[in-house]
Amino acid sequence: MNYQVKIKRVDNVNEIDGYWADEDYIQLLEKFNYPDGASAEKKNLPELLFMAISDYEPSDAAEIVLTYKLSEDLNEGQIQQISHNMLIDKVCEEYPEIHLQGTLYAINQLLYKAYNGKFPNAKASVVLFSMTPIEGDSGKILTKENVLKLLNNGLSDRNLIKRLFEDEMSQNIPFPSAEGIVWELNTTDNVNYSLVTSENWLNNQDFIRSEFESVLEELEEEV
Incomplete structure (x- = not known):
């Protein structure tokens, strides 16, 4: 099936909206010896x-949050x-288990904000x-x-x-690492999409057209 692809915008962000739920904040507060999170106003939890x-x-702190999530x-x-490497390196970009990079990114940015850099x-x-x-509507959910x-x-x-997945990107073979590379993929009509991933995988300079x-x-x- 042939597709017409249009790149509308590529934005850089410091966090993934909605990743941390109120229940996450409440449970983490307990782990950091603040037991009254459940009675606090939701807007104040972060x-x-x-x-x-x-x-x-x-x-x-990194060890506590890593243990909670992973x-x-x-x-x-x-x-x-x-927990020690995160202080000096962007582990979320370098960790070899690609399917964990999205979670490591969310943890990294939570700690980045908590410690002001x-x-x-x-x-x-x-x-x-x-x-x-x-040619027509394939009805296919991508x-x-x-x-x-x-x-x-x-x-x-x-x-x-x-560079890392040349064959998987260009040939008709399975690409299982795609599940870890793309953290979120959303669409309401199977035509217009939003994709969330690491800037390390995709950024504005990567698109040449x-x-x-x-x-x-x-x-x-x-068979």
Whole structure:
């Protein structure tokens, strides 16, 4: 299926709206020895958490938040290592387990705000675009993998995704890492989309054209 792709806007942001729910703030406040979060006004929860976090050493606070979010994915030693590395490196951009990078980004930015910049400031990208079937309406709901493959023709050869996943981006083969590269993919009409990922994966300079055509091939089923 041929698609007309239009890149409308690429924004850099410091946080992902809506990532942290009120219940997250309440549970984290308890872990930082502030037990009254449940009775606080919802609008005050983020600031209360930032104040509670700032009473701790940065690496200790990082360990608490990492344990809260990633204890099922990482062991205690890995969490301790990351909690120290986060103070000097953008771990959320470098961590080899790509599917954890989005969560690590959200944790990094929470700590960045709580400590007024003691942690590196990582950036996310919000890409607004449309993907319209050239011949009729395919009725196909595009996946994260589909979208990245369709963006390929508009990206510079210097783009990190193209350099690391050249075959997956350009050939009719599975691309499982797409699920970790794209943190959010939203659409209301299966034509206009918003995509959230790390600035390290996609940024405004990566797009060398704003309008282009791409072909999406159906993956061949294994017999």
